[in-house]
Amino acid sequence: MKSLFLTILLLDLLSALQAQDLLTFPSEELNITGTWYTKAFVVNMPHDWKGPGKVFPVTVTALEDGSWEAKTTLLIQGRCLEKKVTLQKTEEPGRYSAYHGKKFVYIEELPESDHCIFYCESQDPGKKFRMGKLMGRSPEENLEALEEFRKFTQRKGLLAETIFTPEQTDTCVPEHD
Numbered sequence: 470m471k472s473l474f475l476t477i478l479l480l481d482l483l484s485a486l487q488a489q490d491l492l493t494f495p496s497e498e499l500n501i502t503g504t505w506y507t508k509a510f511v512v513n514m515p516h517d518w519k520g521p522g523k524v525f526p527v528t529v530t531a532l533e534d535g536s537w538e539a540k541t542t543l544l545i546q547g548r549c550l551e552k553k554v555t556l557q558k559t560e561e562p563g564r565y566s567a568y569h570g571k572k573f574v575y576i577e578e579l580p581e582s583d584h585c586i587f588y589c590e591s592q593d594p595g596k597k598f599r600m601g602k603l604m605g606r607s608p609e610e611n612l613e614a615l616e617e618f619r620k621f622t623q624r625k626g627l628l629a630e631t632i633f634t635p636e637q638t639d640t641c642v643p644e645h646d
Contacts, residue, residue, distance in 0.1 A: 499563070501529050501537065501576060501585065508584075508603040509615060511622050511632045524635040527604070534558065537565065542641045549641035572598075577621070583607065584614040586621050599627060608637040 507524045525542040532538055535558040543550050556565035556574050565574040571593060577586040583606035591598035603618040622629050
């Protein structure tokens with residue numbers, strides 16, 4: 470059950486892209502194609518939740534209809550699994566639909582070069598899942614971008630003390646029992 474929860478959570482993390490109360494909406498020329506690294510994330514989970522131990526780069530590809538495909542590898546129960554999520558363009562700039570409309574994903578570009586916040590909210594009745602990720606074009610730490618992410622976290626009502634900084638890994642190596 471815990472592995473299933475982590476799988477769902479990691480898929481949500483992958484699909485997360487932006488905030489509803491944006492500083493500015495991204496332009497139609499937004500280009501998020503390429504490789505992104507998860508610098509930090511926050512989820513409306515219990516305080517003792519630690520998140521995944523390792524994260525792998527996310528590759529985003531533009532699709533012809535204006536949607537995006539995000540692809541990454543997840544380490545689940547010792548196995549490396551490739552996951553893809555399609556983010557369907559909506560009428561609202563910067564807002565995308567994922568998982569057959571069950572989640573909305575937003576993207577906020579940060580003033581710090583090559584950094585974005587990916588934000589996801591579930592639309593499931595009865596439970597409100599929210600998650601934000603600080604993403605960067607390189608794995609190096611950027612304190613200014615992290616501070617902007619903390620401010621974003623506060624605006625969204627997520628607890629800054631629950632921000633998690635995962636270990637960056639380029640290659641998934643299966644774990645054996």
